[in-house]
Amino acid sequence: EAGVAQSPRYKIIEKRQSVAFWCNPISGHATLYWYQQILGQGPKLLIQFQNNGVVDDSQLPKDRFSAERLKGVDSTLKIQPAKLEDSAVYLCASSSSGYNEQFFGPGTRLTVL
Amino acid sequence: GESVGLHLPTLSVQEGDNSIINCAYSNSASDYFIWYKQESGKGPQFIIDIRSNMDKRQGQRVTVLLNKTVKHLSLQIAATQPGDSAVYFCAENAPPGRRALTFGSGTRLQVQP
Numbered sequence: 001e002a003g004v005a006q007s008p009r010y011k012i013i014e015k016r017q018s019v020a021f022w023c024n025p026i027s028g029h030a031t032l033y034w035y036q037q038i039l040g041q042g043p044k045l046l047i048q049f050q051n052n053g054v055v056d057d058s059q060l061p062k063d064r065f066s067a068e069r070l071k072g073v074d075s076t077l078k079i080q081p082a083k084l085e086d087s088a089v090y091l092c093a094s095s096s097s098g099y100n101e102q103f104f105g106p107g108t109r110l111t112v113l
Numbered sequence: 114g115e116s117v118g119l120h121l122p123t124l125s126v127q128e129g130d131n132s133i134i135n136c137a138y139s140n141s142a143s144d145y146f147i148w149y150k151q152e153s154g155k156g157p158q159f160i161i162d163i164r165s166n167m168d169k170r171q172g173q174r175v176t177v178l179l180n181k182t183v184k185h186l187s188l189q190i191a192a193t194q195p196g197d198s199a200v201y202f203c204a205e206n207a208p209p210g211r212r213a214l215t216f217g218s219g220t221r222l223q224v225q226p
């Protein structure tokens with residue numbers, strides 16, 4: 001089966017610019033997650049969707065980050081405006097409902113200059 | 114690709130030796146644990162999981178041990194190979210309803226040929 005797809009793989013922007021990341025989960029997976037992984041650390045959850053509804057966005061910096069999953073399949077994560085400390089790898093993962101394994105995409109490496 | 118973590122604890126072993134990677138988890142309510150392997154430039158890859166009603170689970174060349182009394186998880190890799198070189202993360206999941214994972218800080222495994 002095809003894995004989780006993410007694009008772009010790399011993005012370099014200047015601070016205060018906007019950026020958007022796209023994720024296509026594994027077909028049939030109802031749950032989608034966005035994680036932020038800063039260099040040298042483990043991934044940290046930003047937002048979790050169940051179908052097209054938000055389950056947990058408690059760690060999402062809502063003043064600058066937004067995410068949507070309008071049709072319950074693909075998702076986009078946006079940062080506007082970006083700060084230097086947003087430089088990280090943004091990982092998308094998906095799973096079927098319940099206590100199931102999460103499958104991760106390759107991530108988007110963001111560099112904010 | 115860029116390293117996943119430049120300042121992580123590092124375990125260096127000889128090819129063919131057994132490796133043991135340790136993890137202390139934080140939430141006594143966590144009831145599901147996963148070990149992930151992350152190679153440079155890639156997303157985390159599932160290795161093995163264990164539920165809190167077990168204290169040991171074996172896979173192919175890997176064994177996970179869970180000690181709930183001291184909130185400790187370990188990953189044992191038998192006959193370590195150069196392809197096992199990566200950063201290893203433990204992750205925990207606590208009920209109720211929360212399906213996103215809380216990741217540890219990771220350990221870098223270096224296998225010397």
